[in-house]
Amino acid sequence: MEKFTTLRGVAAPMPMVNIDTDMIIPKNFLKTIKRTGLKDGLFNELRWTADGQKKDFVLDQPAYQNAKIIVAGPNFGCGSSREHAPWALLDFGIRCVISESFADIFYNNCFKNGILPIKVPKEIIDKLMDDASRGSNAVIEVDLEKQEIKGPDGGTVHFDIDPFRKHCLLNGLDDIGLTMEKKPEIDDFEARQKESQPWLYAAE
Amino acid sequence: MATRKKAAVPPPPPPPPRTLFEKIWDSHVVHRQDDGTCVIYIDRHLVHEVTSPQAFEGLRMAHRPVRRPEATIALADHNTPTTDLSQGIPDEESRIQVETLEKNVAEFGVPYFGLQDPRRGIVHVTGPEQGFTLPGTTIVCGDSHTSTHGAFGALAFGIGTSEVEHVLATQTLIQKPAKNMRVAVEGNLPLGVTPKDVILAIIAKLGTAGGTGYVIEYAGRVIRDMTMEGRMTVCNMSIEAGARAGLIAPDETTFQYLFGRPNAPKGGAWDLALGQWRRLPSDKGAHFDTHIELNGSDIPPMVTWGTSPQDALPITDVVPDPANAPDEARREAWTRSLAYMGLTPGTKLVDVPIDRVFIGSCTNGRIEDLRAAAEIVKGHKVASTVSAMVVPGSGLVKAEAEKEGLDKIFLEAGFEWRIQGCSMCLAMNADRLEPGQRCASTSNRNFEGRQGRGGRTHLLSPAMAAAAAIRGTLADVRDFQ
Ligand code: SF4
Numbered sequence: 159m160e161k162f163t164t165l166r167g168v169a170a171p172m173p174m175v176n177i178d179t180d181m182i183i184p185k186n187f188l189k190t191i192k193r194t195g196l197k198d199g200l201f202n203e204l205r206w207t208a209d210g211q212k213k214d215f216v217l218d219q220p221a222y223q224n225a226k227i228i229v230a231g232p233n234f235g236c237g238s239s240r241e242h243a244p245w246a247l248l249d250f251g252i253r254c255v256i257s258e259s260f261a262d263i264f265y266n267n268c269f270k271n272g273i274l275p276i277k278v279p280k281e282i283i284d285k286l287m288d289d290a291s292r293g294s295n296a297v298i299e300v301d302l303e304k305q306e307i308k309g310p311d312g313g314t315v316h317f318d319i320d321p322f323r324k325h326c327l328l329n330g331l332d333d334i335g336l337t338m339e340k341k342p343e344i345d346d347f348e349a350r351q352k353e354s355q356p357w358l359y360a361a362e
Numbered sequence: 363m364a365t366r367k368k369a370a371v372p373p374p375p376p377p378p379p380r381t382l383f384e385k386i387w388d389s390h391v392v393h394r395q396d397d398g399t400c401v402i403y404i405d406r407h408l409v410h411e412v413t414s415p416q417a418f419e420g421l422r423m424a425h426r427p428v429r430r431p432e433a434t435i436a437l438a439d440h441n442t443p444t445t446d447l448s449q450g451i452p453d454e455e456s457r458i459q460v461e462t463l464e465k466n467v468a469e470f471g472v473p474y475f476g477l478q479d480p481r482r483g484i485v486h487v488t489g490p491e492q493g494f495t496l497p498g499t500t501i502v503c504g505d506s507h508t509s510t511h512g513a514f515g516a517l518a519f520g521i522g523t524s525e526v527e528h529v530l531a532t533q534t535l536i537q538k539p540a541k542n543m544r545v546a547v548e549g550n551l552p553l554g555v556t557p558k559d560v561i562l563a564i565i566a567k568l569g570t571a572g573g574t575g576y577v578i579e580y581a582g583r584v585i586r587d588m589t590m591e592g593r594m595t596v597c598n599m600s601i602e603a604g605a606r607a608g609l610i611a612p613d614e615t616t617f618q619y620l621f622g623r624p625n626a627p628k629g630g631a632w633d634l635a636l637g638q639w640r641r642l643p644s645d646k647g648a649h650f651d652t653h654i655e656l657n658g659s660d661i662p663p664m665v666t667w668g669t670s671p672q673d674a675l676p677i678t679d680v681v682p683d684p685a686n687a688p689d690e691a692r693r694e695a696w697t698r699s700l701a702y703m704g705l706t707p708g709t710k711l712v713d714v715p716i717d718r719v720f721i722g723s724c725t726n727g728r729i730e731d732l733r734a735a736a737e738i739v740k741g742h743k744v745a746s747t748v749s750a751m752v753v754p755g756s757g758l759v760k761a762e763a764e765k766e767g768l769d770k771i772f773l774e775a776g777f778e779w780r781i782q783g784c785s786m787c788l789a790m791n792a793d794r795l796e797p798g799q800r801c802a803s804t805s806n807r808n809f810e811g812r813q814g815r816g817g818r819t820h821l822l823s824p825a826m827a828a829a830a831a832i833r834g835t836l837a838d839v840r841d842f843q
Contacts, residue, residue, distance in 0.1 A: 174698075175691050176570055176670055180809045185790045189441070189455035191415035191462050193523075203811050208797060231691070233571040236604065237809060238788075239506040240413065241522035262574060262606050263506060263520055270524035320538075322399045333524070334424070337532045340393050340401055344429075344534060347392045347403050357627030357635055358405055358499070361432040361473075 160272040161330035165253050165300045167226030170216045171290035177230055178237035179264060183246045196246035217250065221293035227300070229283065229290045230257040234275075235264025244271045254300050256307070258283050269323050272330065274302060276317045285309065302328055379645035381542045382609050383577045386517040386642070390500050392534055401534045405499040406516075408485040409436040409472065409526065411463040412790070413504030417527035418466040428470040429533045435494055436467045437475040439484045440790050444753050444780035447477055456791065470530070483756020483782045486510040486724035490594065491758055493623025497612035497639040502529055507724050507806065509600040513593035514620070515612035515642050517577070520601065540606065541575055544650040546582035549658040554840040556734065557592035558726060558804065558823035560584060561599045562664040562674040563656060570672040573605030576652065579644065580610050584658035590619040591730040598725045599806050602671035611643035663839050665711055666808050666821040668699035673808070675711065677826070677838045683707035702810055703818050704798065711836050714820070718801040719750035719777075719831040720813070721824050723787040726804035727755025729762050731824040735804075736768040738828035738842050744776035745834030751778040751793070753785040777831070789814045802830035 187199030205215040216222050228247075234257040235243060244267045247255070255268070256276045268275045278286075289296045289309050299308040302324060308314045326333070337344075352359045380388070393401040414436070421428070428434065441456035451457040460477070467474040475482040481492065486507055489495045495511040501518035502508060504526040511518035525535055545564055578600050585593065593610050600608030617636060620626045627635040662676040673696075675682070684700065684707070687693035700707065705714065721727075721735050732752065744750045752772050754760035760782050763769055769779045786793040787805040795801055795817025804827050805812075808819040820836060829837040 175695050178809050180807070180812055184811055184815070185788050188412050188790065189459055191419070191459060193416050203815055208815055233574070233604070236570060237506065237601075237807060239504060239520040239522055241416075241504075241524060244522075259571060259574065261571070261604060263522060267522035267524065270522060320397075320399075322395065322397055333536055334420075334426070334528050334531050337401055337528065337534055337536065340532075340534075343392050343401070344403070344532060348533075351403070355635070355638070357631040358433075358496075360627070360631070361625070362430070 159270070159330045159332060162253065162272050162274050162302055162327045164302065165226055165274070166297060168222060168224060168294050168296065169227035169229050169256070169286065169290040169298045170222040170225040171287050172216060172228055172230045173287055175231040176233045176236055179235055179240050179243040180237055182235070182243040183240060187246070188240060188242055193245050194249060196242055197249040199242070200246040200250045224251065226251055227254045227256065227298055228252055229286045230255055232258040234260050236261035239263045241267045241270070244268050244273050248273060256283070256286060269327060270333065272327065274300065274327060276300070276307065276319070278307070278315065278317050282315050379647040381644040381648040381650065382515060382579055382611055382642055383517065383540065383542055384648070386498055386500065387539050389498070399536060399538055402500060402537050403534055404502050404529050405433060406489070406494055406501040407434040407529050408489050408501070408503035408508070409434055410440060410485050410503070410505065411438040411459045412440045413523050414466065414526055415459065415462045416523050417504070417530060418470065420527040421470070421530060426531045428472060428530045431471040432473065433533060434472045434530070435475065435489065435492070436463060436472045437482050437485065437488060438463055438477060439482070440784045440788065442477065442783040443791055444783050444785050444793055447781060453792070480757035480761060483759065484724045484727060484784055486594070486598065487727060487755035487759065490514065490590070491623070491756060493620050493626030496620065496626065496635070497616060498642050502535065506601045507598050509606065509608045510594050510598040510724055512597040512600065512608040513590060513610050514616055515609060515639070517607055517609070519606040540577045541651040542649065543573065543576040543578045543605070543652040543654065545578050545580050545654045545656070547580065547584035547656045547658050548582045549584060551584055551658045551661065554663050554825065554843055555661050556823040556825060557588055557595040559661055559664045560658070561596045562666065562671070562821065563661045565599060565603045565671050566664070566674040567654065567656065568603040570602065570670050571604040573600060573603035576605050577607040577609060578603070578605045580608060585610055586613065589730060590615060591728045594728065595725055599671065602806060612639050663823065663826055665826065665836055667703065667705060667711065668696065669702055669808055669810050670695070670699070671806065671808060671821060673699060674821070677711055677836065679711055681705045681707050681709045681711065712838060714836045715800070715834060716748060716802045716820070716830055716836060717799045718795060719748060719827050720753070720786045720801055720803040720805065721751070721827050722753030722755065722785055723805035724755060725806045726824050727753065727759065729759050731804065732759065732763045732768050733766070735824040735828040736771045738825050738839060739775045739777070739832065740771050742775055742832045744831045747834050748831055750776065750831040751780055751786070753780040753793070754782045756782050786813050788812060802827045802836060
């Protein structure tokens with residue numbers, strides 16, 4: 159997984175509430191067996207009409223075509239567990255989503271893919287949404303180590319993040335590798351469980 | 363200083379009362395970090411074709427085996443055709459995805475229910491049917507409706523594909539404990555009101571993010587009185603309130619359902635298991651961070667009007683007016699929803715005409731759901747303007763329904779009787795709405811485009827869907843009873 163340390167880029171405003179993962183990546187793009195190449199699927203039905211005309215969705219406007227950040231309305235990423243949602247964001251070049259709140263599974267999935275989801279209170283979102291609406295001149299900086307967002311006018315705001323998740327993201331750590339180091343503990347757990355709940359091992 | 367008397371060693375303090383969630387959590391911790399992050403053991407893993415290919419690919423690239431193949435069941439449900447399986451899968455991308463799953467399960471030794479296997483069904487129907495879902499266990503699947511299995515008193519939640527790979531490789535996950543919410547539904551349900559109406563009423567009350575960060579334990583008389591099928595319907599939609607998991611304490615109803623199922627404990631192990639399962643319910647005095655209470659007698663048959671599951675109203679109500687929305691954000695959301703749904707404020711819900719009816723999905727594709735729908739349909743015809751279909755949740759549900767003659771009732775009324783699968787719940791296969799078509803659906807999501815681009819979904823119970831099929835508009839099932 160790619161490390162996340164600092165990020166500097168244009169932020170696209172998406173004030174809508176409850177942007178669900180069906181919207182982020184519609185089902186017809188879930189038939190892939192790869193993690194990459196999902197850029198065109200990102201927000202597909204919001205970006206294109208059924209007969210293939212561009213709808214001038216925010217990410218297609220010249221100011222935001224290279225956006226690296228999304229400033230979004232609350233409950234971003236609700237619905238389906240599809241990890242294709244963060245994969246599609248990443249494929250487009252989005253490395254950070256800032257919102258008042260996220261749905262749990264999406265939030266979790268971001269960290270597995272080197273995307274930083276930042277939760278901040280509504281007043282800050284309102285300010286960032288204004289900043290983001292100013293287009294490509296409004297560059298936002300995110301510093302994960304310092305847990306700071308710097309707006310285009312120089313003001314900085316602090317954000318909270320779970321220290322373990324921060325550590326993994328800063329160092330690009332692979333969860334599976336970390337857990338593999340706990341193999342003796344997993345072995346012990348299984349031995350105990352097999353004794354007390356043998357029916358869970360009946361098929362083996 | 364007074365000499366201290368040698369006191370007898372005081373008895374250890376009684377263990378603090380715990381919730382059902384806390385008991386399952388505590389018994390699955392493999393490793394706990396100082397910050398509370400835990401490695402928790404996963405007892406059961408369900409795998410389907412859409413969210414697993416990249417996980418198996420990851421294992422292959424890292425030369426990692428599946429740690430416990432026998433703790434896993436794999437099958438294809440999302441992409442599979444519902445009209446004819448004899449020719450395989452015509453859509454190339456869908457076929458490749460299913461073939462990839464078949465290749466992966468063969469290579470990694472994972473138990474698999476093939477396309478023609480009657481046990482194959484929607485993962486959340488098959489797991490319980492096989493007794494693979496057991497009280498007190500942890501269950502995951504790369505699918506958000508894994509919350510369904512919580513009906514058995516199992517901690518069950520949806521995960522992303524990276525976590526699918528993590529579970530395949532280590533049989534564990536890295537997690538932090540959730541908060542506890544108790545939703546009690548007391549009283550009795552009126553005639554015509556079903557578990558689907560109960561959960562829609564709960565979501566309407568909580569909101570689509572109200573459960574975020576929580577595990578919801580459903581309790582109260584109405585829940586206790588429900589069958590396992592009904593409890594699964596309730597737990598299934600926990601995710602639509604933002605909660606990752608729903609739980610119901612196991613009781614005699616649970617044990618009766620499980621007894622004799624292929625993967626349930628047998629003989630002496632059954633008695634041993636029962637002893638442990640009876641200790642699972644939340645202790646008296648256990649702490650819940652949030653309490654919600656509803657009176658079952660106040661819940662009417664419900665239907666959604668908008669594009670979020672929280673947009674649910676009694677069928678006797680009218681399409682709401684954004685002018686009356688509680689805040690600005692809602693006003694915008696309602697306006698957008700109404701435009702998408704093609705509805706005008708003030709229209710009576712029972713006057714909304716429909717084009718399609720879908721009875722099925724992991725929410726309402728079980729035998730009891732089909733029985734409830736058939737009971738309404740019997741002796742009636744599907745309205746001439748409506749095309750309606752029934753898609754059983756598994757091959758076993760289909761076989762049972764056919765044994766009971768339900769297929770005949772549906773076919774005679776003009777419904778299509780299909781082969782099991784997810785079908786038009788998410789429209790990854792050929793079953794989908796055309797732009798602008800309006801559907802009365804027993805599934806769980808009414809998001810924009812969920813059942814097909816431009817399609818409009820109204821969520822409701824199987825009995826209500828049947829009533830809508832007959833009348834050709836959304837309808838109050840109580841008029842048919
Ligand atoms: S029936 Fe629908 S909600 Fe259930 S698993 Fe299939 S696609 Fe998901």
